[in-house]
Amino acid sequence: MHLALLGTGRMGTAIAQRLLEAGHDVTVWNRTRSKTAAAAAAGAVVAESPGAAVAGAEVVLVSLADDAAVLATVDEALAEALSPGSVLVDASTVGPTTSREEQRRLGPDRFLAAPVLGAPEAVRGRAATLLLGGPEQARLQLAALWEDLAGAHVVCGEDPALATTMKLVANYLLLGSLAVCAEAVATAQAAGVAPKVLEGFLRSSPLVAPGLQNRLDLLLGQDHRGWFAPALGAKDVRLFEQLAANAALRLPVAPAVAAAYQATAEGADPASGAEEDVAAVVEVPRGNRPLRTH
Numbered sequence: 001m002h003l004a005l006l007g008t009g010r011m012g013t014a015i016a017q018r019l020l021e022a023g024h025d026v027t028v029w030n031r032t033r034s035k036t037a038a039a040a041a042a043g044a045v046v047a048e049s050p051g052a053a054v055a056g057a058e059v060v061l062v063s064l065a066d067d068a069a070v071l072a073t074v075d076e077a078l079a080e081a082l083s084p085g086s087v088l089v090d091a092s093t094v095g096p097t098t099s100r101e102e103q104r105r106l107g108p109d110r111f112l113a114a115p116v117l118g119a120p121e122a123v124r125g126r127a128a129t130l131l132l133g134g135p136e137q138a139r140l141q142l143a144a145l146w147e148d149l150a151g152a153h154v155v156c157g158e159d160p161a162l163a164t165t166m167k168l169v170a171n172y173l174l175l176g177s178l179a180v181c182a183e184a185v186a187t188a189q190a191a192g193v194a195p196k197v198l199e200g201f202l203r204s205s206p207l208v209a210p211g212l213q214n215r216l217d218l219l220l221g222q223d224h225r226g227w228f229a230p231a232l233g234a235k236d237v238r239l240f241e242q243l244a245a246n247a248a249l250r251l252p253v254a255p256a257v258a259a260a261y262q263a264t265a266e267g268a269d270p271a272s273g274a275e276e277d278v279a280a281v282v283e284v285p286r287g288n289r290p291l292r293t294h
Helices: 010-021 033-041 050-054 067-073 076-081 096-106 120-124 136-141 143-149 160-190 195-204 210-220 230-246 254-266 278-283
Strands: 002-006 025-029 059-062 087-090 111-113 129-133 152-157
Touching: 002 010, 002 050, 010 025, 010 033, 010 120, 010 143, 025 033, 025 050, 050 076, 067 096, 076 096, 087 096, 096 111, 096 160, 111 129, 111 136, 111 160, 129 143, 129 160, 136 143, 152 160, 160 195, 160 210, 160 230, 160 254, 160 278, 195 210, 210 278, 230 254, 230 278, 254 278
Parallel strands: 002 025, 002 059, 059 087, 087 111, 129 152
Antiparallel strands: none
């Protein structure tokens, strides 16, 4: 299958590598061309523009950082450049209003939301899960692609916004739990609990969710390098807050979680901040990332 991929950050690059390994022809585009190097090394063709990338593609995948980047890329010009019968699949983590706007721009039958649950390494190993939202006919048409890309998928409904809603719910569960775990770790360390005792307890306790286990090393130590940038974590919590506000819900915890990740992002060392993971939120209770005062 001839595929185009717009966006080659950590997740986009992993998607490109997975699809190339599955035998697809992949053309990629990224605003910063140097970030296409890993995908190109794996066999992808690099295009100079989004329009050039999607020309002739049967499926276009999008993996961009935020709503603004998605809406600036998936515009009317791109819709006109798509090949007849092609479908655009957005794997980005965005708000539901963005998903609905993409569908409006592209047409009701040409857009699917497919945000990813799992790290880039899980994508490369075909161990991630896709949350699928959009018209059934288009979704079934791409059944083979879902199998090639992920180990499992969850059908969220025919409204693509339902898939992006579920991704925000999932990310909030992760980020909120991680922030609480970070406070527990920092407090136990400051109180003098022996490192081996603390680590053994956290790794064996049912109170620590399985989804946090792969970040315990990052919480317990000083090296927080990873793949999920704190600024993106803060963005996802803010999107979750907006989702709740739209339903007239009041969330007492979410603002504190968002503030913690914002402080984590803003206080990063410029030399290493681009490589930091959301697990660096442990530096907030340690006093190394000051929270904003209002």
